[in-house]
Amino acid sequence: METIHWGILGTGYASQQFAQGLRNLPNAKLLAIGSRKPETAKAFAHQFQVPRTYHSYEDLVNDKDLDIIYIATPNSLHKAHCLLCLEANKAVLCEKPFTLNAHEARKVITLAQQKKLFCMEAMWTRFIPLMKKVRDLLNAGTIGDIKMLTADFGMRVPFNEQDRRFNPQLGGGALLDLGIYPISLAFYFLGLPTTIASQVHLGKTQVDEQSMVLFNYANGALATLSSSFLTDMPNEIIIMGTQGQIRVHTPIYRPTQLSIQMFPALQSSIQEEPNWKSTLKQNALLKKSYRFLTRFIHKPEKIVIPYENNAYQYEAIEAMACLSKGESESQIMPLAETLAILETLDIIRKQWQLTYPTETKNND
Numbered sequence: 123m124e125t126i127h128w129g130i131l132g133t134g135y136a137s138q139q140f141a142q143g144l145r146n147l148p149n150a151k152l153l154a155i156g157s158r159k160p161e162t163a164k165a166f167a168h169q170f171q172v173p174r175t176y177h178s179y180e181d182l183v184n185d186k187d188l189d190i191i192y193i194a195t196p197n198s199l200h201k202a203h204c205l206l207c208l209e210a211n212k213a214v215l216c217e218k219p220f221t222l223n224a225h226e227a228r229k230v231i232t233l234a235q236q237k238k239l240f241c242m243e244a245m246w247t248r249f250i251p252l253m254k255k256v257r258d259l260l261n262a263g264t265i266g267d268i269k270m271l272t273a274d275f276g277m278r279v280p281f282n283e284q285d286r287r288f289n290p291q292l293g294g295g296a297l298l299d300l301g302i303y304p305i306s307l308a309f310y311f312l313g314l315p316t317t318i319a320s321q322v323h324l325g326k327t328q329v330d331e332q333s334m335v336l337f338n339y340a341n342g343a344l345a346t347l348s349s350s351f352l353t354d355m356p357n358e359i360i361i362m363g364t365q366g367q368i369r370v371h372t373p374i375y376r377p378t379q380l381s382i383q384m385f386p387a388l389q390s391s392i393q394e395e396p397n398w399k400s401t402l403k404q405n406a407l408l409k410k411s412y413r414f415l416t417r418f419i420h421k422p423e424k425i426v427i428p429y430e431n432n433a434y435q436y437e438a439i440e441a442m443a444c445l446s447k448g449e450s451e452s453q454i455m456p457l458a459e460t461l462a463i464l465e466t467l468d469i470i471r472k473q474w475q476l477t478y479p480t481e482t483k484n485n486d
Contacts, residue, residue, distance in 0.1 A: 126442045129154040129188040129212070131179055131203055133166045136194035136217055140244075141170040143434030150438060156182030179203065183210035190240065190441060193217060196286050197293030198480045201226035204241070208233045213240035215441050218306070219298045222478055224464040231457050240445055242437075242452045243460040245306050249436035252377050252427045253310075256361070256370060260311060264382065265363030267341070271312060273304030274348040275374050276332065276355030281325070287351065288327045293478050295329035297467065301349030303375055307359060308337055308345045309463055316340050318466060322474045323352075335470060369422075376433050381422040 126149060130137050133155065144150045154174035157163035167175045176182040183191060183206055190213035193203045201221045207214045214234065220243040221227045234241035247253060260268065277300070279287055286292040287299050308315075315337035325331035332350035339345075348355065359370040359377075366384035370377050429436070440452050451457050471477065 124446060125149050125151050126445060127151050127153045127187055127189045128438075129156065129182050129185060129191040130166075130172075131156050131182060131191050131193045131207070132195040133157045133159075133162045134194055137166070137192070138169075139432055140192050140194065140434045140438070141166075141172075143432050143436075144438055145170075146431050147435055147438060147442075149442060150435075153188060154182055154185050179206060183207050183212055188212055189445060190215060192244070192438075194244075197222055197298055198291065198478065201230060204230040205233060208237060208239055208241070211237065211239065213441070213445060215242050215244050215437065217244045219243075219293075219302050219467070220460045220464065222293050222298075222481055223468050224461055225481075227461050227464045231461060234450065234457070238450055240441065240450050241457060242441055242444070242455055243457075244437050245302075245455050245460075246434055246437045247303055247307065247375050248310060248454055249440055250376060250429055250433055251436070252370070252380060252425075252429075253307075255425065255427055256359075256368060256380060257310070259368060259382070260361065264366065265361065265368055265384075266365030268312060268343050268361055268363050270343065270362040271308055271345040271359070272347075273307055273345070273359040273374060274350075274355040275300040275303045275357055276348065276350030276353055277357075278354055279351040283327055288325065288329055288331075290327060290329050290478050291480060293480070294327070295476070296332055296349040296351045297330050297470065299349075300351075301330075301333060301335070301347065302463070302467070304347040304349065304359070305335065305466065306463055307374075308347055309459060309466075311361060312337070312339055312343055312345060314462055315345070315466070318469050318473075320470050320473050322476075324474065324476065325351075328476070330474065330476060333470075333474075376429065378428050379424060379426045381424050383422045 141152055144152050152172055155163055155166045155172045156176040156179050160177045163175045191207045193216040195203055197219055200216055204214050204216050287294050317338040320335045322330045322333040332352050335347045337345040357372040357374045359374060361368045369381045371379045444452055
């Protein structure tokens, strides 16, 4: 594969993690960093040995040597920065959530498709090796038909009105910051729900501090999905089928271990009238043997698949593979699904009567 030249727009935590992830990819070259603060751009460039530093995003996107730009700015700026990159004919990998809402996403997707440029939401969890294993197990029917899924992502965050996570101007709230992980995974494993119900607690700054969402599917499956800034949650996924269940162990965003628990075979509810005199001893012995054996027969199987480096590189590998093949989007995180997830988030926030101040300005 030819060398792909990357630029990074923004210097925050996600950008630093992504830059670290690129370091061990032989066909990736982090060529430029862009920031509106010269001192942070300089510090970032020094830390990650980035040869080119730009003090404006406009200068960054106009670097003719860049193939693709990773965007990791606050949620409310994703649409504007995606459009800025695409207008400069640069491919885009944009942090989740792709945009604040579906209306903004449609504008970005339309421009990317018009220009035939690669564009993808950086939902990095989908590209972790263990998640591919889960998908393969489900597709193989390992646990039968999926009937229920539960997933949660919650951690205690100290309240600070200036923190982007509590700031409505920046698209704050647990739903877009944490809840999008379990919701995106529900889409990945079960697809588009038919009905959506939810409950929320809005905090002092009027962003969601914790919530629970229920998806109902046409095949009868259910998914319960939770997120919170107020408490530490298990941060796991449990997928329950007709024959067993798969538990993806914490942390939900970067897992390395799963357990498969198969269920005992169901006994028929229709039984012939037993001859108790001849079968009493036999049944007692079988019952005792069954209890003993099922402890071993149905013991959970553990599968461990470690990730390399810090795991941010997997989404970069996918983006570079698509670029090398001339593909404009990923089949693992397709644009249609990114849009469907944002439409679902819009429905959820409408149930809460929650809008962000910048939405009314940007939805032209």
